[in-house]
Amino acid sequence: MADKNIRTVTDVICPFCGTLCDDLEIDIDIKEQKVIEVRNGCQIGTRKFFSSNPSEHRYNKPLIKDNGAYKEVSWDEAIDKSADILVKAKRPLLYGFSSTECEAQGQAVELAELLGGVLDNTASVCHGPSLLAIQDVGAPTSTLGEYKNRADLVVFWGSNPVHAHPRHLGRYSDFIRGYFRKDGTNDRFIVVVDPRNTNTAQLADMHIQINPNEDYELLNAIRAILRGVELDIDEISGVPKNKIIELVNALKSCNFGVIFFGMGLTQTLSHHRNIDAAICLTRELNDHTKFLLTPMRGHYNVAGANQVFTWQTGYSYSIDFSKGYPRYNPGEFSSVDLLMKDEMDACLIVASDPASNFPAAAVKNMFKHPLITIEPHHTPTSVNSDIILPPAIAGIECEGTAYRMDSVPLRLRKVKEAPGKCLTDKEILERLVEAVRSKKGE
Amino acid sequence: MVEVKLKLKKKPDFPLEAETITPDKFAGKSAAEIKKLVLYHGNEEKTIGDFFNVTGTGGEVSDTKIILDGDLSNIKRIGEKMTGGEIVINSNVGMHVGNNMSGGKILVNGNADDWAGAMLKGGELEITGDAGHYVGAAYRGFWKGMENGLIKVHGKIGNEALTWVTGSKPAKRFPTLICGGAGSFLGIHSHGGTIIVEGNCDRCIGADQIRGTIVVKGQISRILPSFKKIGEVKEIKLMSGEKIQGKFIEYSGDHSVEKNHSKIDKKTGEISNSANGRLYVAA
Amino acid sequence: MSINNLILITCRTINQGVALEGGKNTKENVRAAGICAFDKEDFKKLDCLVGTPVKVITDHGEVVVYSTISEEGPHPGIIFIPMGPWANQVVNPDSQACGTPTYKGMKARVEAIPSGKVLDAVNLIKLLREA
Numbered sequence: 059m060a061d062k063n064i065r066t067v068t069d070v071i072c073p074f075c076g077t078l079c080d081d082l083e084i085d086i087d088i089k090e091q092k093v094i095e096v097r098n099g100c101q102i103g104t105r106k107f108f109s110s111n112p113s114e115h116r117y118n119k120p121l122i123k124d125n126g127a128y129k130e131v132s133w134d135e136a137i138d139k140s141a142d143i144l145v146k147a148k149r150p151l152l153y154g155f156s157s158t159e160c161e162a163q164g165q166a167v168e169l170a171e172l173l174g175g176v177l178d179n180t181a182s183v184c185h186g187p188s189l190l191a192i193q194d195v196g197a198p199t200s201t202l203g204e205y206k207n208r209a210d211l212v213v214f215w216g217s218n219p220v221h222a223h224p225r226h227l228g229r230y231s232d233f234i235r236g237y238f239r240k241d242g243t244n245d246r247f248i249v250v251v252d253p254r255n256t257n258t259a260q261l262a263d264m265h266i267q268i269n270p271n272e273d274y275e276l277l278n279a280i281r282a283i284l285r286g287v288e289l290d291i292d293e294i295s296g297v298p299k300n301k302i303i304e305l306v307n308a309l310k311s312c313n314f315g316v317i318f319f320g321m322g323l324t325q326t327l328s329h330h331r332n333i334d335a336a337i338c339l340t341r342e343l344n345d346h347t348k349f350l351l352t353p354m355r356g357h358y359n360v361a362g363a364n365q366v367f368t369w370q371t372g373y374s375y376s377i378d379f380s381k382g383y384p385r386y387n388p389g390e391f392s393s394v395d396l397l398m399k400d401e402m403d404a405c406l407i408v409a410s411d412p413a414s415n416f417p418a419a420a421v422k423n424m425f426k427h428p429l430i431t432i433e434p435h436h437t438p439t440s441v442n443s444d445i446i447l448p449p450a451i452a453g454i455e456c457e458g459t460a461y462r463m464d465s466v467p468l469r470l471r472k473v474k475e476a477p478g479k480c481l482t483d484k485e486i487l488e489r490l491v492e493a494v495r496s497k498k499g500e
Numbered sequence: 501m502v503e504v505k506l507k508l509k510k511k512p513d514f515p516l517e518a519e520t521i522t523p524d525k526f527a528g529k530s531a532a533e534i535k536k537l538v539l540y541h542g543n544e545e546k547t548i549g550d551f552f553n554v555t556g557t558g559g560e561v562s563d564t565k566i567i568l569d570g571d572l573s574n575i576k577r578i579g580e581k582m583t584g585g586e587i588v589i590n591s592n593v594g595m596h597v598g599n600n601m602s603g604g605k606i607l608v609n610g611n612a613d614d615w616a617g618a619m620l621k622g623g624e625l626e627i628t629g630d631a632g633h634y635v636g637a638a639y640r641g642f643w644k645g646m647e648n649g650l651i652k653v654h655g656k657i658g659n660e661a662l663t664w665v666t667g668s669k670p671a672k673r674f675p676t677l678i679c680g681g682a683g684s685f686l687g688i689h690s691h692g693g694t695i696i697v698e699g700n701c702d703r704c705i706g707a708d709q710i711r712g713t714i715v716v717k718g719q720i721s722r723i724l725p726s727f728k729k730i731g732e733v734k735e736i737k738l739m740s741g742e743k744i745q746g747k748f749i750e751y752s753g754d755h756s757v758e759k760n761h762s763k764i765d766k767k768t769g770e771i772s773n774s775a776n777g778r779l780y781v782a783a
Numbered sequence: 784m785s786i787n788n789l790i791l792i793t794c795r796t797i798n799q800g801v802a803l804e805g806g807k808n809t810k811e812n813v814r815a816a817g818i819c820a821f822d823k824e825d826f827k828k829l830d831c832l833v834g835t836p837v838k839v840i841t842d843h844g845e846v847v848v849y850s851t852i853s854e855e856g857p858h859p860g861i862i863f864i865p866m867g868p869w870a871n872q873v874v875n876p877d878s879q880a881c882g883t884p885t886y887k888g889m890k891a892r893v894e895a896i897p898s899g900k901v902l903d904a905v906n907l908i909k910l911l912r913e914a
Contacts, residue, residue, distance in 0.1 A: 148542030174543030281756035388882030
C-alpha cells in the first residue's frame with residue numbers, strides 16, 4: 059500500500075563514481091525532506107544519499123571564521139567577503155569541480171577568467187595523465203553499453219572496480235548478460251594486471267602480478283611480442299615471458315577486447331607514458347581483432363568538468379588565466395605543483411577535498427593563505443577554511459548534467475530539497491561572479 | 501656585440517613571465533624603452549623596469565647581447581622565440597628558457613627549470629648546471645617538437661627530454677642534445693633526434709623511437725624489452741655525419757612501433773640494415 | 784620490530800569510500816583509511832598483534848596508522864594504505880612535471896609502535912596548520 063508521505067523516485071543517477079549508474083530508486087519522506095531508502099545503489103552511493111540528510115556533519119548556513127570559531131552570516135556577507143579575498147589575490151586557485159554538475163562548472167570558468175587565476179579540477183591528481191596521453195596519441199574508445207554487449211575479453215589494468223567502482227562488473231564488464239554475451243560472466247575472459255591479488259583479481263580468469271612502477275616495460279614487451287619480436291629476456295616487470303606470451307595470445311584471439319585502466323597506471327612512475335603505451339597497444343591490437351580502451355574515471359562528473367572546461371577554454375584542466383587568456387600546462391599550472399612551490403595566494407575549493415587528497419606538503423602551503431570552500435559536509439578542507447559556503451548536493455538536491463567515464467552525458471535528478479539555507483553550486487558561483495564583477499568595476 | 505645589462509632589483513612574489521627579454525624585443529631600443537616592456541607578475545601587468553635595472557642600448561638583433569644578473573630562478577620564458585643574438589644568464593633560471601628559439605645563443609650559468617629549449621627550431625642553448633624535465637620537448641598536444649639546434653647541459657637532466665623531436669637528413673636538420681646524465685624516457689617518440697649522454701641514465705630510453713640515435717657513455721638502468729642487440733661497434737656515425745669513437749653495444753629499436761624503419765624480416769628474423777632507430781650503450 | 788625494503792601503494796577501498804561519504808572527520812574514517820595492510824607472511828616479521836599501531840616511514844614523511852592483514856594478498860614486499868590524509872603524509876608529492884603526484888610505489892619501512900597514537904583526520908591535518 060503506497061504511503062502518501064513517501065515519494066519514490068526512480069531512474070535516479072547515482073552521484074558518486076564514474077560508472078554513473080542510472081537505475082537507483084530513492085524513497086523520500088516528503089514532510090521531513092529526508093532520504094529513507096535507497097535501492098540498487100552500491101554501498102558508497104547509498105551512503106552518499108543518506109549523508110545528504112541534515113546532520114551535525116552537514117553545513118546548512120554560510121559560515122565565516124572569526125577569532126578561531128565559525129559564526130553564521132548571511133549569504134550576502136559571505137559572498138561579499140569571498141569576492142573581496144578573490145579580487146585582492148594576484149594568483150588565486152580555483153580547484154575541484156568534479157562532484158558538481160556541468161552548469162556550475164561553466165560558471166567556474168567565467169569566474170577564473172575574471173580573476174585571472176588558475177582553474178583546475180581533480181583530474182590533475184587522478185586521470186590527468188590519461189588526458190595527456192590522449193592528447194599525444196589519441197584513444198580508440200567506445201561506450202559502456204557497447205562493451206556490455208560485445209566484449210568477450212576485459213582487461214583491468216591498475217584498476218580495482220570491486221572497491222572503486224562497485225557495480226561496474228555487475229552492470230557493464232563481467233556479470234551482466236549482453237546482447238552478444240548472453241551467458242554473462244561465462245562468456246567473458248577477465249584479465250587483471252595488478253601488483254596485489256585484489257578482490258577484482260580474485261574474480262579474474264588471469265591475474266598478472268606485475269612489479270609496482272614497471273608497467274611501461276610490460277606494455278612495451280606486449281607490443282613487441284605482438285609485432286613478432288623475440289624477446290631476449292625471460293622475465294619482464296616480475297612476469298615470466300611465457301605468461302606474457304599467453305596473455306598476448308588471449309588478447310589477439312578474442313572477438314572484442316577492452317582495457318579499463320585506473321590509478322595503477324596514472325599514479326605510478328611514468329604516469330602518462332604508461333597510458334601512452336596502453337593506447338598504442340590497443341591501437342595495434344586492432345591489426346588482429348577489435349580492441350578499445352576506457353579510463354575508469356573516479357568522480358562522477360570529472361569527465362564533465364573536462365568537457366565543460368574544454369568547450370569554453372580549449373583545455374581540460376590546469377588552466378592559467380593570468381595573462382587574460384587560457385594557457386594549459388600540467389606540471390606548471392597543476393594544483394599540487396603550484397601549491398608545492400607555494401605560488402598561490404588564495405584558494406577557492408569547490409566540490410572536492412584537497413586537504414585529504416593532496417600530499418601533506420601541498421596542504422601545508424594551501425593553509426598559509428585565505429581559503430574559501432563550497433562544501434556540503436565537514437571535511438578536513440572545510441574545517442580549516444576561512445569561509446564556508448554550503449551548497450545543495452548536485453544529483454540529490456539539484457538537477458544538472460553529468461558525464462560518465464565513457465563521456466556519455468546523463469541528467470542528474472533532484473529528489474529532495476536542500477536543508478537550511480543551502481544554494482546550488484551554480485547559484486553560489488553566479489553570485490561570486492556578480493560580486494567580483496562589481497568590485498572590479500565592470 | 502652591443503651589450504644590454506639587466507640586474508634584478510626586486511624579488512618577485514610570483515613567477516615572472518618574461519618573454520619580452522630577447523634580443524629581438526630589445527633590438528634598436530634604448531634602456532628607457534626596454535624598461536617599459538611588459539612582464540606578467542601573477543595576474544598583474546608590470547614592466548621590466550619594475551623588476552630590473554637596465555643599462556645599455558639594443559643594436560641589431562644578431563648583434564645584441566643581453567646579460568642578466570640576480571636570482572632569476574623564478575623568471576620564466578627568457579629568450580622565447582628569439583631569432584639571433586645572445587643571452588647570458590648568471591644564475592639559475594625558470595621554466596621555458598629559450599623555447600621556440602630559432603637562432604642565436606643562450607648561456608645559463610646555473611640550473612634551468614623544466615621545459616628548457618622546448619620546441620627549439622635552431623640556435624644553441626647551453627646550461628652549465630642541471631636542467632629539469634622536458635628539455636627540448638614538444639609542448640602538450642604538439643606531435644612535432646624540436647626541429648633543429650643544439651642543447652648542451654653539463655649537468656643532469658630530468659625525464660622526457662626531446663619528446664617528438666623531428667630531425668631530417670635530406671633537410672639537413674640534426675636536432676641534438678648533449679647532457680651529463682639523464683632521467684627516463686629520453687627521446688620518447690623521437691623521429692630523428694640525436695642524443696648523447698656523457699654519464700648514466702634511467703629507464704625506458706628511446707621509447708617509441710622511430711628514427712634517430714641515442715648514445716649513452718655511462719650506464720642505463722634497464723633497456724626496454726623491444727630493443728634488439730645487434731652487436732658491438734668501435735665507432736658510431738651520427739645522423740649529421742659526425743663520428744664518435746669508443747666501444748659500444750649497438751641496439752636497434754624501438755621495435756614495438758610500426759613506423760620504425762628498423763624492420764624485422766618475418767621469415768629470417770633478421771633486422772634490416774636500412775634501419776635508423778639506434779641506441780648505443782658503452783660496453 | 785621493523786621491516787625494511789617495502790613498497791607502499793595507496794589506493795581506494797570500499798570501506799574508505801563509504802567512510803568518506805559518511806563523514807571524513809569521524810572515527811569510522813580512521814578505521815577505514817588510517818590503516819596499513821600487510822601481506823600475511825610479511826606481518827609475522829613485525830611480531831605484534833593485528834591492530835597494533837605502526838609507523839610507516841618513506842623519504843617524504845612518516846605517519847602512525849593501525850596495522851591490519853591484507854585480504855588482497857599474497858603480495859610479499861608490498862604494503863598499502865587507503866587514500867586519504869594518512870597516506871598523504873608519506874606519498875611522493877613530485878609529479879615529474881606531469882601534474883599528478885606519485886601516490887603509488889614509494890620505498891617504505893615500517894616499525895611497530897605499540898604505544899603509538901593514531902590521530903583522527905582533523906587532528907592529523909591540524910598539525911599541517913600549526914607547522
